[in-house]
Amino acid sequence: MASQDVSGGTGGCPLVVCLADEPAPNAGRTSAYHSYLVEILQHAGLFFSTVPPADLPSALPAASILVTCGETTPPNDVREAIREWVLGGGSWISIAGLWNLEDLFGVRPRPAVTQSSFAAGAVSMGEGYLEPVDKAHPVTAALNSPLHFFNGRAVEETGCRVLARALDAHRKGVTGPALTENGAGSGRCLLIAPDLTGTVVRIQQGVAITRDGVPAPDGSAPVSDGVLKSDDGLVLDWDFDRDEIPGVPGLRAFLRPVADLWRDLLVRAILDCAAASEVALPLVWFHPEGWEAVAHMSNDTDLSDPDCAEEMLNTLAEAGIRSTWCNILPPYPPGIIERMKQAGHEAAMHYDAISEGRGWSREEFLRQHSDISRALDEAPVSNKNHYLRWEGDTEFFEWLAAAGVTLDQSKGASKTGVAGFNFGTCHLYFPVAPDGRLLDVLELTTPTQDLVVFAPEELVDALIPRVREVYGVLHLLFHPAHIKKPPVRQALLSAVRKAREAGMEWFTAAEISRWERARRQVRWSGYAREVDGISVQVAAGAPLERAALMWLAPSGGEALLDGEPCASFVTERWGRRFAGCIVDLEPGRPVRFQLRG
Ligand SMILES: [Zn+2]
Structure with a gap:
């Protein structure tokens, strides 16, 4: 087992995170949303x-791995520490910053284009793509295509040693190193030069929506349609970030979850440093029971037709799943809502900001939330916007939070050619406001609508393995309004089975959000x-059933709970060996999680 000496054996955490201060206004910056690193690691x-x-x-003497985010010039004592x-043997992973210690990284800052650049500051990488040079390296092993980034040092x-290089925004020229590794004394320094946090935020959330987006050049995604919606704000590239759907020649979709792959790259870098130093790291896995990935279905009740609702209820019963019904106004008759709830489905909200007389405003949203709550006889805790309507930046998340809605699904694909991970993710995420505040609503994007009607069935065959690779959530949307079409019904049943x-x-x-x-x-x-x-102490702040606690166990070993091998297992994640236990965590009853052997 690991022989790392940790703070006299009593308490130091082996993984330390440090965020550079945001630069002063008007100072050029090469990274953004440093505090989002904490969100990514949590x-x-x-x-x-x-x-x-x-x-x-x-803090450093007890640590094995340091992750920093952003550029700064630290005081001498910090720099020398x-x-x-x-x-002395520490591993430093730096995101977009050299901290005046470039010799440790084996790089130097790229000089400015001219001596007299006005307000230039540190030289930025601009927009580009990270392309692995060493495809066998554990940190880049998951990348089979260049990874889009925005800004960087x-x-x-x-x-x-250059593990990946940066290509320009047109993928034509190499602009410099993007991921480097360097030995320094007994230690090791990895530089992730692109702005990882700013890139993840920009891809997941897109840009503020004040007008139509620019459509895809192949005609598959006419987002310029006079309706403001979430995919008008997407920042991924129609050409470089989409791939042809296998089995559907000519139709391209966003099949690479680019933001998730950036998160993945960082986790792999941390695990690589831990494994190299034989440091055991604990984590609580994404999903219950240690499932590698999970699935979710939503049903938007457009038109509120009771016959279609009956057909959908019967189809879901046959599939053997419970789903989330996003209820629009006017609502279904009470009998349908009762059946929906009795079958264990979630009664959620479908905000309508497009029909006659229903606009996009906080007042209108709260009014509809109140009317839908009355019709459902409970306050919905999740929402998807009809037509995936969206305006502005993150204001809508604040309306959701004000209404007590904990999860939203309105970032997604409104046209066939936008299908897939158009916001770069199949994970839940907390969004961040332009001023850096984390907003208390989880977003779970909507990568497709009804198979057969909106996108060919082959899309789900392409999405499932990619969701599994990044351990995410497969989200499928089916409208009751289409379920009477036999091929759609078959596609739903088939997708659930697959x-x-x-x-x-x-x-x-609601279950995903609560968990x-x-x-x-x-x-x-x-x-x-x-x-x-x-060993480490684990305490719950809320009941967490069937949680999978895992140790990165580079040197082997068995996981124990309070001294017992309780439901223990060994598995591989991110190409590494983990030993874990399944446990029901309860507040006030901490457990001791050990790795022995
Ligand atoms: Zn709708």
């Missing part, structure tokens, strides 16, 4: 501690080296 379920730069000299720690190599065969269980949005929010309240403490292994 979603990954990792145990880490966040310290300000000034506290690094006291980092240097000494790295030379431009550098030149002076002795590092997801199950791929190891995905089906959950409602994720409870998972985020897991608190770790007391990472301690013991005679025959490592």
Whole structure:
């Protein structure tokens, strides 16, 4: 087992995170939303501690891995503490920053184009693509295509090993290194030069929507349609970020979850550093029971036709799943709503900001939420907007939060050629406001609408393996209004079966939201080296059933709960060996999670 000495065996966390301060206004910046790093790592379920730069000299001696985000010039004592720690064996992963320690990375800042650039600041990488050079390296092993980025810290190599290089926005020229690795003393430094946090935020959320987007050049995605909707704001590239759907010549979809792959790259870098130093890292897995991925179906009740609703209820019963019904106004008759709820389906909301007399405003949204709550006899906790309507930036998330809606599905595909991961993700995420505030609504994007009607059935065959690869959520939308068409009904049944065969269980949005929010309240403490292994305390802030606690166990070993091998298992994630246990966590009853052997 790992022989890492951790703070006298009593408490230091081996993974330390440090965020550079945001630069002053008007100073050029090469990265954005540094605090989103914390959101990314919390979603990954990792145990880490966040310290300000000034506290690094006291925090580093107990740490094995340091992840920093952003560029800064630290005070001398901080800089020398980092240097000494790295030379002594620490692993430093830096996102878009050199911290005046470029020699440790084996790079140097790329000089400005001219000596007299006005307000230039650090030289930015602009928009581009990360292309792996070493495709066998564990950090880049999941990438089979260049990865789109926005901004970053431009550098030149002076002795590092280049794991990936940066291509320009047209994928024509190489602009410099994008991912580098360098040994320094007994330690190791990885530089992720692109702005990982800013890129994830920009891709997941898109840009503010004030007018129509630009359609795809192949005619498959005419988003310029006079209706403002979420995919008017997408920032991915029609040519470079879409791939042909296997079995459907000529039809391209966003089959690569680009934002998830950026998150994945960071997690792989952390795991690589941990494995190389033989450090065991604990995490709480994304999904219950340790499922690699899960599935979700939503049903938008457009037209509220009772006959179609009956047909959908019967079809879902045959499929054996519970789904999330996004209810529009005017609502179904009470008998249908009663059947929907009795069958265990979630009664959710479908905000309509397009029909005659129903506009896009906070007042109108809250009015509809109130009317739908009355019709459903309960307040819906998830929502999808009719036509995926969207205006502005993140204001809508604040309306949702004000109404107590905890999960939204309005970021998605409104046209066939936009299908897939057009917001780069199949994971739940908390969005961030332009001023950096994290907003208390989970977004689960809608990558397709009714198979057969909206996109060919082959799309689901292409989505399932990609969702599994990044351990995400497969979300399919079917409208009751289309379910009487036999091929659509068959496609629904077939998709449910295929997801199950791929190891995905089906959950409602309310279930997914509740579980994720409870998972985020897991608190770790007391990472301690013991005679025959490592242990850590795990405390729940809310009930979390069937949670999978896992150790990255590079040197083998068995996972134990309070000294017992309770429902323990060994599995592989991100190409690494993990040992885990399944546990029902309850507030007030912390457990001791150990790796022994
Ligand atoms: Zn609708």
